[in-house]
Amino acid sequence: METPYQNHIDKADFDHVYEPAEDSFLLIDALEKDLEYLKKKNPTFCLEVGSGSGVVITAFGMAFPQTFCLSTDINFKACVMSKQTAAYNKVNLDTCNMDLMSSFTDNVFDVIIFNPPYVVTESEECGGCDITASWAGGTKGREITDRLLNMIPKKLANDGVFYLLLIEENIPDEVVQIMFDYGYKSDVVLKRKVRNEQQLVFKFFR
């Protein structure tokens, strides 16, 4: 999977929107690793929740030009940047400024992707809509992630796949158990140690 160009972005804009980092690129590498699996699924709708600069959903859109790509972000400036990144790389992307995927009512997605704010923080730090929303994850770094997990059974197609980036501090075993209770199997697609942080990309599917 190609990494999208982001030459159009002024460095200063990354004071307000999450700048693509190792976690973003691990997620792209995980999607690349699963390319053949994803091609067999021939996805019609792909949603990235919390798209930030748009680098991940744009990479997906470049690899799957026939797939209808959508993204959401709680940070309005991230929505604008995602749209620009997609357009710069000739990918059609609809972006929605919303909390997770709460405003989609009838839509069901074949692929859902989330690189959440995963840093363990005080609960009070979490739930904003500016740059702090990029990293502040509250208790276990999971407060935002757990809210999304709860929505997956209604929003993921029966034969769909959900990709989620976690770090060890998020206690991935608990996430696997939550998703198991919802009826999902899981696999670790890729993991990488970045400085002191063990990052893992999981996929969940029925």
Ligand SMILES: C[S@@+](CC[C@H](N)C(=O)[O-])C[C@H]1O[C@@H](n2cnc3c(N)ncnc32)[C@H](O)[C@@H]1O
């Ligand atoms: C770690 S950043 C990942 C950005 C991008 N996906 C990437 O991989 O580079 C997390 C993103 O989730 C967004 N976010 C946080 N809470 C959210 C929520 N409740 N609903 C939608 N997006 C949210 C943040 O604004 C931020 O853009």
